[in-house]
Amino acid sequence: xxxxxxxxxxxxxxxxxxxxxxxxxxxxxxxxxxxxxxxxxxxxxxxxxxxxxxxxxxxxxxxxxxxxxxxxxxxxxxxxxxxxxxxxxxxxxxxxxxxxxxxxxxxxxxxxxxxxxxxxxxxxxxxxxxxxxxxxxxxxxxxxxxxxxxxxxxxxxxxxxxxxxxxxxxxxxxxxxxxxxxxxxxxxxxxxxxxxxxxxxxxxxxxxxxxxxxxxxxxxxxxx
Amino acid sequence: xxxxxxxxxxxxxxxxxxxxxxxxxxxxxxxxxxxxxxxxxxxxxxxxxxxxxxxxxxxxxxxxxxxxxxxxxxxxxxxxxxxxxxxxxxxxxxxxxxxxxxxxxxxxxxxxxxxxxxxxxxxxxxxxxxxxxxxxxxxxxxxxxxxxxxxxxxxxxxxxxxxxxxxxxxxxxxxxxxxxxxxxxxxxxxxxxxxxxxxxxxxxxxxxxxxxxxxxxxxxxxxx
Numbered sequence: 297x298x299x300x301x302x303x304x305x306x307x308x309x310x311x312x313x314x315x316x317x318x319x320x321x322x323x324x325x326x327x328x329x330x331x332x333x334x335x336x337x338x339x340x341x342x343x344x345x346x347x348x349x350x351x352x353x354x355x356x357x358x359x360x361x362x363x364x365x366x367x368x369x370x371x372x373x374x375x376x377x378x379x380x381x382x383x384x385x386x387x388x389x390x391x392x393x394x395x396x397x398x399x400x401x402x403x404x405x406x407x408x409x410x411x412x413x414x415x416x417x418x419x420x421x422x423x424x425x426x427x428x429x430x431x432x433x434x435x436x437x438x439x440x441x442x443x444x445x446x447x448x449x450x451x452x453x454x455x456x457x458x459x460x461x462x463x464x465x466x467x468x469x470x471x472x473x474x475x476x477x478x479x480x481x482x483x484x485x486x487x488x489x490x491x492x493x494x495x496x497x498x499x500x501x502x503x504x505x506x507x508x509x510x511x512x513x514x515x516x517x518x519x520x
Numbered sequence: 521x522x523x524x525x526x527x528x529x530x531x532x533x534x535x536x537x538x539x540x541x542x543x544x545x546x547x548x549x550x551x552x553x554x555x556x557x558x559x560x561x562x563x564x565x566x567x568x569x570x571x572x573x574x575x576x577x578x579x580x581x582x583x584x585x586x587x588x589x590x591x592x593x594x595x596x597x598x599x600x601x602x603x604x605x606x607x608x609x610x611x612x613x614x615x616x617x618x619x620x621x622x623x624x625x626x627x628x629x630x631x632x633x634x635x636x637x638x639x640x641x642x643x644x645x646x647x648x649x650x651x652x653x654x655x656x657x658x659x660x661x662x663x664x665x666x667x668x669x670x671x672x673x674x675x676x677x678x679x680x681x682x683x684x685x686x687x688x689x690x691x692x693x694x695x696x697x698x699x700x701x702x703x704x705x706x707x708x709x710x711x712x713x714x715x716x717x718x719x720x721x722x723x724x725x726x727x728x729x730x731x732x733x734x735x736x737x738x739x740x741x742x743x744x
Contacts, residue, residue, distance in 0.1 A: 311628070
């Protein structure tokens with residue numbers, strides 16, 4: 297009998313990290329490392345790449361203020377100097393060492409294609425501006441997560457990000473006007489599942505804008 | 521003109537954390553704190569809750585080995601002794617202090633309903649065993665993430681978790697037999713989007729099992 301899902305008895309904890317100005321180390325300079333670097337840089341972290349060589353795609357990062365390349369191999373212990381570490385080399389001993397150094401210093405570490413060495417797993421992501429949907433199998437089958445991501449990409453309306461921005465403004469208005477936390481929660485939930493929000497996703501922004509305008513007028517009348 | 525989406529120009533980095541045996545601090549003992557505690561404990565972290573009082577729902581956690589309650593207020597600096605910190609009190613000065621202490625020690629911190637104080641945001645999650653889908657607006661409108669989560673919950677087949685487990689086994693077989701990483705990748709992607717996987721999601725596991733059985737037989741014939 298094949299080993300089955302005994303390893304799935306624990307649950308991973310999904311979080312969305314604010315990496316602005318956080319120090320990050322990426323070990324490796326191949327195609328996979330390039331994809332990892334791209335996502336990390338987009339999130340605003342201060343990225344150091346350690347690798348004797350880089351694939352040409354890395355050139356796009358060279359002008360960036362938050363990108364630094366050290367053209368050498370990984371040095372023992374250095375992972376401990378960073379807050380988040382990704383190892384993407386094809387040398388198993390290097391990956392092992394990076395993992396060991398990072399774990400002993402308590403920093404977050406991901407080793408590509410070695411879920412057993414990771415303290416965090418990198419999901420597939422569908423993004424609509426500030427709204428993100430992250431899908432992971434905890435390293436069991438990343439291709440399944442990618443497959444599902446593609447399907448969601450087709451059905452999640454483009455307008456979802458703009459809706460999140462609009463609802464943020466509406467939520468701030470409600471916070472000003474409604475003191476009870478419970479009533480605020482119900483109010484916001486009602487707006488989220490309203491026809492106005494649904495229409496917004498279909499490209500018709502008029503209804504939600506009208507609600508917002510009505511509130512602004514009401515507020516200026518009461519002199520608030 | 522209302523302030524619009526200028527704050528959305530940075531991107532949050534979604535990760536799935538392995539919290540087994542990681543020390544976590546939760547400040548607060550209300551309903552919201554209880555929900556946060558529940559998810560953290562499920563993920564296997566060593567949780568300390570600091571709060572003069574707990575709502576009765578917390579009683580379910582008292583027998584757990586990885587749960588500890590300290591019946592007192594938050595003490596200056598103590599957030600720095602933990603790897604991950606959640607503040608869920610309704611006292612703004614306490615939330616501020618926890619955030620400050622955690623940030624100055626480089627530990628991850630989430631302050632409920634204060635996205636500006638968070639280094640990580642907690643998403644809404646749809647789970648199918650080891651497959652998880654995490655949705656976040658980065659604190660702009662958590663109710664929108666919850667709304668989308670409910671919709672996904674209705675359309676994501678129950679069998680997705682079992683499929684991830686099955687594909688993990690299939691992937692291990694492929695790893696043994698196919699040396700080229702690129703060919704392995706294509707092979708796995710093909711299985712993931714195959715009719716066999718599609719049928720599996722509809723409750724018909726026979727096709728995927730037959731593929732696996734065929735490989736096992738082939739392997740035993742070659743004596744591998």
